[in-house]
Amino acid sequence: MxxxxxxxxxxxxxxxxxxxxxxxxxxxxxxxxxxxxxxxxxxxxxxxxxxxxxxxxxxxxxxxxxxxxxxxxxxxxxxxxxxxxxxxxxxxxxxxxxxxxxxxxxxxxxxxxxxxxxxQNQRFARAHVKAHELIQSGAIGKVLTFRTVFGHPGPEGWTGDANSWFFDKKLAHFGAMADLGVHKTDLMHYLLDDEITDVFAQIRTLDKKYPDGTPITVDDNSYCMYQTKKGAIGTMHVSWTFYGNEDNSTVIYGTEGILKCYTDPEYSLILEKKNGEVEKFQLDQMTSNKEQTSNGRTNTGVIDGFVNALLEGKEVPVPGYDASKAMRVVIAAEESAAKNCMVKVKY
Ligand SMILES: NC(=O)c1ccc[n+]([C@@H]2O[C@H](COP(=O)([O-])OP(=O)(O)OC[C@H]3O[C@@H](n4cnc5c(N)ncnc54)[C@H](O)[C@@H]3O)[C@@H](O)[C@H]2O)c1
Missing domain, CATH: 3.40.50.720 (NAD(P)-binding Rossmann-like Domain)
Known part of the structure; x- marks a missing residue:
């Protein structure tokens, strides 16, 4: 116990x-x-x-x-x-x-x-687990490019506080770039078994304001261009200003086909092969902030993964040293945005 x-x-x-x-x-x-x-x-x-x-x-x-x-x-x-x-x-x-x-x-x-x-709960979402398996088995060949997106209307809907600490640089330190960007950056490392080595980022506060009209003190949007060690290139867009349904999708393009995660409301994973064959998987739908709030009882697998590893005396599923790589990318992205140039991630 x-x-x-x-x-x-x-x-x-x-x-x-x-x-x-x-x-x-x-x-x-x-x-x-x-x-x-x-x-x-x-x-x-x-x-x-x-x-x-x-x-x-x-x-x-x-x-x-x-x-x-x-x-x-x-x-x-x-x-x-x-x-x-x-x-x-x-x-x-x-x-x-x-x-x-x-x-x-x-x-x-x-x-x-x-x-x-x-x-880093995105690693446990079923379509991501299956996509990881398919990429490793060579289902889409060599990965060439990708795009990953995570956007919703903002954390004030999650905490129910329009003056949320998420907006305060002293308490949150980062805005959407780390809140959502660290999820998707870590996810790309996991899915591709790769590391982002270079980043060009635009990190902005475009719209989000406190109720009194003053702009929040962290970013609400970040657009990044990534290059990986294995030579893939891709984009990541994270946002707190998607004022409609949440977008939590990732598409990976390889030499032999395409993998689409959470782009379709029915099929959470779609494999499109170069020869025209299409395979659709009904695995799960990404647990959005809205769903977590309304039913409060969706199992992400994070806690079970932690507890089971401790019980079995095994290494935990997302060890600190592994997760810290995504933080290094986020910090390099901040430097890139400040200097308006491509920055190498320091590992
Ligand atoms: N994995 C995910 O998808 C996900 C989703 C939401 C939030 N989070 C993370 O979880 C953390 C908490 O977010 P939340 O949404 O629950 O926020 P929240 O505002 O609902 O809750 C934070 C709580 O922490 C308490 N607190 C703050 N500093 C403290 C301290 N030094 N010691 C003790 N208590 C302290 C506050 O009083 C508050 O009750 C954040 O780091 C956030 O990024 C992760």
Missing amino acids: IKVGIIGCGKITQVRHAPEYAENPNCEIVAFFDNNYERAQELAKEYNAVACDTLDELLDMDLDAVSVNVANFAHADVTVRALNKGKHVLVEKPMATTVNECVSMINAAKENHVQLMVA
């Missing part, structure tokens, strides 16, 4: 971490902590657990693992403190706000002989 504590009791804990831990028969939620005590108390009541007054109180408990689901600026600090107390950590994306923070988290896990996983 894995004993778990959850730090940060906002939306992602309410709709993903807490229900998915609770549904896993091999773990028990023991404690919650949030700077906002009432939030921790509400969840503690719902899940028959303890609400802690301080972070140290939770970290001193007899726990195997914790989820770190706080605002982005505090990911590294809280994660390192938990790792230093010998807890395995599942931290939400974006992993941290700087490369140095990512490195300190990876080192703390190593030094304390515990595991660090980053909640």
Whole structure:
């Protein structure tokens, strides 16, 4: 049995971490902590657990693992403190706000002989898992180009707060580029078994404003041109200004065909072969923010992946060092946008 504590009791804990831990028969939620005590108390009541007054109180408990689901600026600090107390950590994306923070988290896990996983849930979506398998088996030949998109109307619809911390550079550090871009950058690394080496990015605040009319202090759109180690080129567009249905699609073009992930409402994966054959897969539909909010009980596989790896003594599915590569790309993209030129990613 894995004993778990959850730090940060906002939306992602309410709709993903807490229900998915609770549904896993091999773990028990023991404690919650949030700077906002009432939030921790509400969840503690719902899940028959303890609400802690301080972070140290939770970290001193007899726990195997914790989820770190706080605002982005505090990911590294809280994660390192938990790792230093010998807890395995599942931290939400974006992993941290700087490369140095990512490195300190990876080192703390190593030094304390515990595991660090980053909640890059796109890797677990069924069409992505199947697309990865098909690419590895050579179904579309050598990958030449790709385009990946993640856009929705913005995080204020998710948290229900028009003055959301997601808009505040001090608390979020990044805007759509890291909120959504880190998902799709990590996804491309995973799907192609490759690394983005060069980036040209335009990162802008085009439209999003606070209710009083002042522009938010982070980006709401980012357009990136990527080049990979294996020689593929592609684009990534992430946005908080898609004022309609969410777009969460990825298309990969190879020498022998095309793979389309989440472009069709019925078939989440479509394989189009060079010879005209088409294979359609009805796997799942991407869990949109709207769906997570309305039914609150969709299993992403992230929590089960974390818990099962700990139980079996195996490496977690998205280890910190692997997820940190996408953060290096995001940070290179910021540099590219600031300098208006192509930038090499520093690995
Ligand atoms: N994987 C995904 O698809 C996904 C989706 C949404 C959010 N997230 C990530 O999850 C994290 C939390 O986002 P959310 O949507 O739940 O936000 P939220 O605003 O709903 O909740 C954040 C909570 O953290 C608490 N908090 C902030 N700083 C804290 C600290 N230092 N110590 C203790 N508590 C603290 C706040 O009081 C709040 O209750 C963010 O990093 C976000 O990027 C990931």
